[in-house]
Structure formats: structure tokens, C-alpha cells
Amino acid sequence: MTKTYDAVIVGAGHNGLVCAAYLARAGREVLVLERREIVGGCAATEEFAPGFRCPATFPSVETFDPEITRELQLESHGLRLLAQGGVLVPRFDGEALYLPPPNGTGARAEGIPDSDAEALNEFDVFLRRLAAAFHSILSKPLPDLKPSGLGDLLEILGTGWPLRKLGARDLRETMRFLPMPIADVLDERFETDALKAAIGAGGITGSWLGPRSPGSALNLLLHRLGGCRGAVGYPRLAAGGSGALTEALRKAAEAAGATVRTDVEVTDITVVKGRATGVALGSGEEIQAAVVISNADPRTTLLDLVEPIHLDPSVVLAIRGIRSRGSVAIVKLALDRAPRFSGAPEDPAGRIQIGAHLDELEQAFDDTKYGRLGERPYLDIQIPSIADPSLAPDGKHVLSAWVQFPPYDLRDRGWEGAKDDLAAIVEKRIEDHAPGFSESILAREVASPVDLEERYGMTGGCLYHVEPALDQFLYLRPMPRWAGYQMPIEGLYLCGSGTHGGGGLTGLAGRNAARRVLATK
Amino acid sequence: MAKSYDAVIIGAGHNGLACAAYLGRAGRSVLVVERRPMVGGATVTEEIYPGFKYSVCSYVVSLLRPQVISELDLPRHGLEILPLDGTLTPLPDGDYIMRWHDSSETRRELERHSKADADAYGQFGTLLYHLAHAVRPILGATPPDPTSLRPGQVKRLIEIGRQFGKSREHLYDLAKLMTMSSADFVEAWFETEGLRATLSASGIIGTFLGPRSPGSAYVMLHHYMGEIDGQFRAWGFPRGGMSGVAEAFAGAARAAGAEIRTEAPVAEILIRDGRARGLVLEDGEEIAARTVISSVDPKLTFERLTAPEHLDADFREQVARYKIRGSSGKVNLALDALPELACLKTSKSWTGYPPEAHLAGGISISPSIDYLEQAYDDAKYGRFSRRPYMDIIIPSLIDPSMAPPGKHVMSIFVQYAPYQLAEGTWEDQREAFGDAVIDTLAQYVPNLKDIILHRQVVTPWDLEQRFGLTQGNIIYRELSLEQLFFLRPAAGWAEYRTPIDSLYMCGSATHPGGGVMAAPGRLAAKRILADQG
Numbered sequence A: 001m002t003k004t005y006d007a008v009i010v011g012a013g014h015n016g017l018v019c020a021a022y023l024a025r026a027g028r029e030v031l032v033l034e035r036r037e038i039v040g041g042c043a044a045t046e047e048f049a050p051g052f053r054c055p056a057t058f059p060s061v062e063t064f065d066p067e068i069t070r071e072l073q074l075e076s077h078g079l080r081l082l083a084q085g086g087v088l089v090p091r092f093d094g095e096a097l098y099l100p101p102p103n104g105t106g107a108r109a110e111g112i113p114d115s116d117a118e119a120l121n122e123f124d125v126f127l128r129r130l131a132a133a134f135h136s137i138l139s140k141p142l143p144d145l146k147p148s149g150l151g152d153l154l155e156i157l158g159t160g161w162p163l164r165k166l167g168a169r170d171l172r173e174t175m176r177f178l179p180m181p182i183a184d185v186l187d188e189r190f191e192t193d194a195l196k197a198a199i200g201a202g203g204i205t206g207s208w209l210g211p212r213s214p215g216s217a218l219n220l221l222l223h224r225l226g227g228c229r230g231a232v233g234y235p236r237l238a239a240g241g242s243g244a245l246t247e248a249l250r251k252a253a254e255a256a257g258a259t260v261r262t263d264v265e266v267t268d269i270t271v272v273k274g275r276a277t278g279v280a281l282g283s284g285e286e287i288q289a290a291v292v293i294s295n296a297d298p299r300t301t302l303l304d305l306v307e308p309i310h311l312d313p314s315v316v317l318a319i320r321g322i323r324s325r326g327s328v329a330i331v332k333l334a335l336d337r338a339p340r341f342s343g344a345p346e347d348p349a350g351r352i353q354i355g356a357h358l359d360e361l362e363q364a365f366d367d368t369k370y371g372r373l374g375e376r377p378y379l380d381i382q383i384p385s386i387a388d389p390s391l392a393p394d395g396k397h398v399l400s401a402w403v404q405f406p407p408y409d410l411r412d413r414g415w416e417g418a419k420d421d422l423a424a425i426v427e428k429r430i431e432d433h434a435p436g437f438s439e440s441i442l443a444r445e446v447a448s449p450v451d452l453e454e455r456y457g458m459t460g461g462c463l464y465h466v467e468p469a470l471d472q473f474l475y476l477r478p479m480p481r482w483a484g485y486q487m488p489i490e491g492l493y494l495c496g497s498g499t500h501g502g503g504g505l506t507g508l509a510g511r512n513a514a515r516r517v518l519a520t521k
Numbered sequence B: 001m002a003k004s005y006d007a008v009i010i011g012a013g014h015n016g017l018a019c020a021a022y023l024g025r026a027g028r029s030v031l032v033v034e035r036r037p038m039v040g041g042a043t044v045t046e047e048i049y050p051g052f053k054y055s056v057c058s059y060v061v062s063l064l065r066p067q068v069i070s071e072l073d074l075p076r077h078g079l080e081i082l083p084l085d086g087t088l089t090p091l092p093d094g095d096y097i098m099r100w101h102d103s104s105e106t107r108r109e110l111e112r113h114s115k116a117d118a119d120a121y122g123q124f125g126t127l128l129y130h131l132a133h134a135v136r137p138i139l140g141a142t143p144p145d146p147t148s149l150r151p152g153q154v155k156r157l158i159e160i161g162r163q164f165g166k167s168r169e170h171l172y173d174l175a176k177l178m179t180m181s182s183a184d185f186v187e188a189w190f191e192t193e194g195l196r197a198t199l200s201a202s203g204i205i206g207t208f209l210g211p212r213s214p215g216s217a218y219v220m221l222h223h224y225m226g227e228i229d230g231q232f233r234a235w236g237f238p239r240g241g242m243s244g245v246a247e248a249f250a251g252a253a254r255a256a257g258a259e260i261r262t263e264a265p266v267a268e269i270l271i272r273d274g275r276a277r278g279l280v281l282e283d284g285e286e287i288a289a290r291t292v293i294s295s296v297d298p299k300l301t302f303e304r305l306t307a308p309e310h311l312d313a314d315f316r317e318q319v320a321r322y323k324i325r326g327s328s329g330k331v332n333l334a335l336d337a338l339p340e341l342a343c344l345k346t347s348k349s350w351t352g353y354p355p356e357a358h359l360a361g362g363i364s365i366s367p368s369i370d371y372l373e374q375a376y377d378d379a380k381y382g383r384f385s386r387r388p389y390m391d392i393i394i395p396s397l398i399d400p401s402m403a404p405p406g407k408h409v410m411s412i413f414v415q416y417a418p419y420q421l422a423e424g425t426w427e428d429q430r431e432a433f434g435d436a437v438i439d440t441l442a443q444y445v446p447n448l449k450d451i452i453l454h455r456q457v458v459t460p461w462d463l464e465q466r467f468g469l470t471q472g473n474i475i476y477r478e479l480s481l482e483q484l485f486f487l488r489p490a491a492g493w494a495e496y497r498t499p500i501d502s503l504y505m506c507g508s509a510t511h512p513g514g515g516v517m518a519a520p521g522r523l524a525a526k527r528i529l530a531d532q533g
Ligand SMILES: Cc1cc2nc3c(=O)[nH]c(=O)nc-3n(C[C@H](O)[C@H](O)[C@H](O)COP(=O)(O)OP(=O)(O)OC[C@H]3O[C@@H](n4cnc5c(N)ncnc54)[C@H](O)[C@@H]3O)c2cc1C
Pocket: B010, B011, B012, B013, B014, B015, B016, B033, B034, B035, B036, B039, B040, B041, B042, B043, B056, B057, B058, B059, B060, B061, B062, B063, B264, B265, B266, B267, B295, B296, B328, B329, B330, B413, B463, B466, B467, B468, B469, B473, B474, B475, B476, B506, B507, B508, B509, B514, B515, B516, B517
């Protein structure tokens, strides 16, 4: 009676769905199980006030890998990408730096000296080349580090080849760039503070790093891999929000024959004689599968879903050593009208970054180091309803603020009472640059790092599952010795953001994991 | 013109002297020219207040290569290293943590704070020991250029790979240690805050990093390296202060036939047809030499002592962005009596040692990781730390000749003191900085202010003015990840050679880096001898 799937995937986040789609397209019988009532994980689009819908965390989808979009024919499954938006950085003097999207209209950044405009072009080219080289490394599973034969050795060399192809000079620049603090990189190249902040913000996004922390340059690069983009994080929305992307992924997976079930919580990964054989659900139902692939973060997967007796103590220690300190809160606002930012062009359909100086971003990071709720967090704001009116009732708007760095561990006080304070801080910070904005607020939703942990099941509220950092990258992601998707239990794989290729909305981890599973059989 | 030398060396710091000794022993005629009236550079003892001898800059040795000590026969030239025993961390609550040379005593003491930490301590040391062994082959050899495909380079890269391969079980630990922060590293091991902080502090010394900055864990290992060659935790104090080291090197150099001229500041390196031919001193005197070797930092060498037309633009740019921001200062005190630490009075002594014995090693003002990190935050924004990290020794307890009977000298290494202040200059901030140090320390040493006879405050600006350390950087470069190993001092030019024929580098900016270790001087000499057949 019991049916055995080729693969069961725990969690229908974007990576779980990507993984399912690739496995199904290869003819595998796949079942995806999602705890929540909707798919997409933290990339879903959710209604947070009657008539107001907003992406859960990342409003825009420009980081998602275009190759995967093509291969899975997501556009035929309903994905429609909107035009690229610009980046606005309001300054405290009432002026703003506006970087218009590079869409061929010839518009260029205003208010920066020629030398900076030139430096921006140069850095853009450098970063694109670097992104292309790293994209090819991150879009494949890493070869095994114990070269057992000539074939493996060639594979390792092949993985490094995209870097060698950069040429000696660029390779040197790359080796210098990766471990650097992004602030040092930018101080060398640019003069304008707001421009440095505009670019540097990409180096701290989603991380536990300030712009002066070594490794923040790497983090910037990781945010530019999808589509091999350059220096500035021009946003690109999908009609319907990021949830439209995950819906398209679900359809692509289903069209290829995968089954997706929502509202089912996996409570256990069944292990028999050291091998994963399936999962048990909250309802008591048991499902059998040849392999179990988890889209949940490594800690949840291995410490919560697997009985501890199946793991070697040294593995448990390594898992405990993974750093996943959440440092992001999400504030969503329902607005009566779109805010007007001082110094902004009409309708800035794009990204508004509040934090116009690298020191300001660094100070925001200082707060998280000491577990404080800072007064001046960095805000990455989008108003997706400007480009996509379907997200809000007629004439009204939704604003999503990615707030970096409220700490998961708020020292000396819990998050309960602190959420109102956070909302007030965020609203004041927007009001400072968009006078009169506060009066337009109709409803709000604040998700603290603790809420994000509870809602999306990610340890520490860390949206990237495993903090992006030099020591949790490549062969060290999610943990040393286990960077190959296959976990210490036979037949158990990870496919989420915490693995190689993961971190952010890219889909690469899901595709890599699928390839690894397919190659193993 | 006068005599021409086989080699002339700029700077009589210990590296310049070591290089001179090795070249002299190989039969080369060598001249060392030094700007200051005495040899030693940053390894120097000066009697600034009568009867009291300050080790003005560096104050302990442990990184000094045993190989160099024996090859150059330094003990015969007067080098004697006296052991320093233990590290005392006074805590704000009146207690303290003491780690002794004797591991069973340390264990008893740590157990007082945490049983788990006492258990973990030994394993932690073992891990660092193994990791240090894995890194050492790299430290001892001339670094290859991984971006080069020349056969020699590839071969060396493979050799290094093989060395790493041998310690494969440590490969991952090493990769992590190279890239993580010292705070993350020690927090995974220990729970006692003062212990965590004191251990992680060795990850920030001489850097522009905080204990939470990725990369600081490697610096910890770098400082630990000195301990693996000789005796366990064999760090010590040279008799007579740091000049004891410099004099021994100078003796070895002279014995090998090298000449040393002090008060002979170099104005320019003579270069003709792309080749170094000698030096011009500030008074106009020219000295001809077949090889010129600079022991000073690359910025000084290439931006001040070399005329720009001899260097291509790409190289000049690399030198210009070479990071060398100083972050440390020093306060040296002449004391009328022995300082009394509050923690040694109020808390019961758990060991058989008298209170004074706790002071005969290092004293670390590092009560918590947050404390250190906050000290770093100040520096990030261009201020000296209002509550600084301090690494203190009382040399007169180890070598009584450093001060008159019954009196003492105290050496306080202070971090952070950023070279670039956001406001004001170091000349008008110097005493305020000194006050911040004394005020902070007085919280742990109540009688401190009453016993100070004289104080010398050394800021990064002073280090630059007096010792020629560009931006006051104590180890000539920042120990930051991108400047480690391969990319030093400028990418493509890491092998003691420079873009100018016959011009070499031998100072702390070259592999394997800063500290009183003499490895750069030795390896540079070997490189030169190999190049010249
Ligand atoms: C405050 C401080 C504390 C330190 N503490 C320690 C410690 O406890 N332990 C440790 O291991 N290391 C310590 N260090 C680091 C260590 O002292 C140095 O890394 C080491 O002494 C450098 O030796 P060197 O020979 O490479 O250069 P230096 O000692 O700097 O020698 C360079 C020499 O060149 C001379 N010079 C400069 N310009 C000219 C010119 N134009 N013409 C001629 N001569 C010139 C200088 O006067 C100097 O004598 C400390 C450094 C400082 C500053």
C-alpha cells in the first residue's frame, strides 16, 4: 500500500521548489511538503492588511538566477518581470542621490563628480566580471576535496578555472577584494559618501557584518551573482511580488510531475540503519522516499528533525558552530498614498536606501553587536505597489522596509514590547526624509527576527539560514566537511540557502542540490 | 668616491642587522646605515628618566626564531632571555584570572571560574599547537605567487598544498581559523568572559581589527606561533630590555664583518638604468653598492626614498593603497614603588604564590569581549579608546637592573590609538590619551597615580616621527586577510625582490611579517644570496 517516492522535499521555499522542478524534469517522482498554507517560504507574497499584499521579505527578485528562469520556463508559468527600478539615497541635508536604472535612456547619476562617475563605471565592469566568474563556481556543486584520482583533480582545477580566466591582474584584484571590508574597497575608489553608502549597503545586507568588517566585500559580490550584475543593486519586481515567482516555480514543478502539499508539517526525518528513509508528519502520517531533501536550515534539519542518536557528536558540534544570528526585521506598511522623498524624482519606483554614509551603516551594525535596538538602522525600502498596483486597493500603496540591524537577541528585554518601538523608529526615520509620510499610514505589520524565526522556521531568524561570511563560504558552508549537500546521514540532503550557492533569492542552491542528487544515483 | 660595498642596508632594526649578519657570514662586504644615534629601531631600550630604562616600543620576545638565535650564535653576543611567567587578567568585579606557566596551576585557577573551561583549556592549546604547525611551513618559506603559472611558482604552490594535505584533518579548522573572528573562535570554546577576552585580545594586537572582525582569529595564531618552537609559552624579556636583542644582532653582524653607521639618514636610493647602485645620505654623501636592501616599510621605501620615475604607475598605485594604518600606542612609566592591584588584595590567593608573583608576567586589561570591541569602535570613528585594551609588563620585576632598587618601570602597550584622528592632532591629544590610559588603569591599581615619577606617552604619530614607522604601524602593515601571505607587500612583488634590479626588502613588511622574529631579515639574505649565485 505504501508508496515510495524517489524524493521527498521538506519545505517549499524557493530552493525546495527549484530542486523539485529539476528532479521532476529528470523523471523523478517528487513530493514537496510545506508546513505553511502557502508555498514560497520567506519569498511568498502575503496579505498583511485587508486588500494590501506584500512580499514577505525580499520585495524584488533581481537576484534570482535568469538561467533557472529560462530552463524552467517560468515565464510560461506566469512569471512576469517588471522594469528595473532606480536607487534613491536620501541625505540628511534634504538632497538625495538618485541612481537611475541603466535602461538605455542615457540618464546618469546626478550630483556626483565626474571622477566618481568614471570610478562607478570601472567598478561596475570589475564586479560584473567577478560575478560571472563566481557565478560559474556557485552554480555547480563543489568537487570533493579529497582528490582520489586524476578525474577529481581535473574537476577541482576546472572549478577554479573561471577565476584563472580572469587573467593575472584581475585575479590578484579578486584575491585582494574578497576578504576586504567593503568600506576600504569603496574608500579607495570613490569620494561621494552617499554613493559609497549606496553600493556598500549591498555588503551588509542579510549579514552580521558592518561595512568595516572583512568579508563584507564578498557579501556584496554574492548579492550580485544572479544575472551577474554590477555595483548598484537596481531592483526588479515581479508582477504580483516575489510570491509570483514562487507560484511560477510551483507550477513548473507540478507541470513536470511533482506533487506539492501545503499545510503539512514534517516532524521527523525517519532514519533506519543510518539511512534516511522518509518523513513523519504531524498528523502521524508516514511517507517513504529514497532520499530526503531538506529546504529547512541545517540546524533545524539536523538537530530538530533528526533524532540525535543518528549523529556523531563531532557533527553535532559542527552544527552548533554554525552562526545564524538574525539581524533583520521586516516592517510592512499600508499607506493611503505614496510617500514623497525629499530630493527624489517623481515616483521612485525602485529602492530607497536610508543610510547615506558608511559610518551610519557601521553604527547601525554596532548596535547589533551589543544587542541594542538602534535609533538609526539601515533601511532598504521598496514600494512595490507603484510598479504593480494590484498589490493594494486603488490609489493606495504598500511599503516594505528591510530593517538592518535589529538583533535577534535583544539584550535586557524581550522582543514583545520592542516591536512598537521598532515601528516608531522606522517610521521616524522615513518621516525625516519624507515629511508628512506618517499621516498616510493605515496599517502596519512588524516582523522581528524572532517572528521571522517562528513564521518561516529559520534558526535565529537568519534569512540566509547560515550567515554570509568568509568562514561560512564555499567548502565551509554550511559547515566544514559537509559542503556537498549530502549530510552525514546517507540519503539526507540539504537544498536551502545555508548550502553552497545559497544565501538570498537565487535558486542556485536548489538546482545544485538536485544535480548532486541526480549524480549520486 | 670611497669604497663600494657588496650590500648596503637601510635601517639598523633587528631585521636589517640580521640580514647584514647573514650576508657578512657569506663573505659579502656589508654596510648598515641607521638614521638614529643607536641601533635597534623598534627593539630599543632608552633611559629617558634617569635611572629608569624603558623598552620604548616592543617589550617582549617570543616570535624570535630559535633557528636565528643558534645560527647567529646570539647568546655569545650577549642575548639572554628571561622568562615571563603567566598572564593576569584583573576583572572589574574585583576578582582576577591568572594563567601560569605551570599548566596544573592554571587548571586549578580556571576551575575556580569554570570547570568546563579548565577542561577545554588544554585541548584548545593542543589545537592551536597543531594549527600553528600546519601554518609554519608557509611561514618559513618564501611565499609563491598563486596567480603565476611559472613552473617554479606552481611547484612551490603544490608543495604548500602537500604540506596542508599532510594535516588534512586540520585543513578545515585552519580554513575556518583563517577567516573567522577571534571572538567567535574563543566563544565556541570557553564560557568565562575574562578568559575569552584575554585570549581573543591576541587577535587584535597591531591590527586595525576588533575581536569581532573576521580575520582576527588568524592574528591570534600568528602570535601563538612564537610559542611552538621553543618551550611552551616561552615568551620572555631580554636582559637589559629590548636593546639586549638589538645589541646581540649588531654584535653578530660586526663579527661577520659588517659595518654599522648610526646617525646616517638615507635621503634617496641611487638608481640608474633601472638598477640600484647605492645610496645618498641626507648630508649628500653617496655610498656605492652592488645591492641595496631596505628594512624600512614599503611606503617609506617607494614613496620617499625612490624617485617616482623609476617605478611604473601600476606599482605605485599598489604601494599607495597598501594598508598600514597604525592603531597602537605605548605608555612607559617610572614608578616609585610596586603597583598594588586591587584584585590581588581583595580576592583570596588560591595558589601558593605570593601576590607579587602574579605581576611577574603579563597583565592584561581585557575584562570582556564587548570591552575590547568598544575600544575598537572608538578607533573606527577616529578616536583613541576611552577605555583601552592594555598589555602590561613590569620589566623591573624580571630584570632588576631596569630601575633603581625598590623602584619600578612599567610598560603599557595600548590599543587603540588610530593614527588618523577625526579631530585634532596627536601633538595636542597626546597627554589626553596618556590620561585615558592612566585613569583606566587606576581603576585596577588604586595606588597608581601616587607612585608615578615620570611617564612617556608614545602615540602612533611619535612612532612615525621618531622611529620612521609609516603611520605608526607597529608591524609595518596591517595583518589583514588581503595582505597575508601572497599579496605582500604589493601583489606580484612578494619575494623580497622589488621592481628595481638589485633593490631588495628585508623588514617587517615582508614575509613572514612583523614582530621581533628576524625571519624576514634571514629569508631576504637567503634570497639575495641565491639570486646572486
Ligand atoms: C609600540 C610597539 C610595541 C611592540 N611590541 C612588540 C612586542 O612586544 N613583541 C614583538 O615581537 N614585537 C613588537 N613590536 C613589533 C616589533 O618591534 C617590530 O615588528 C620590529 O621591531 C621591526 O623590526 P625591523 O627591523 O623590521 O624594523 P625597525 O625596527 O623599525 O627598523 C627600521 C630602522 O630603520 C631606521 N630608518 C628609518 N628611516 C631611515 C632612513 N631614512 N635612513 C636610515 N635609517 C632609517 C629606523 O630608525 C629603524 O631603526 C612592537 C612595535 C611597536 C612599535
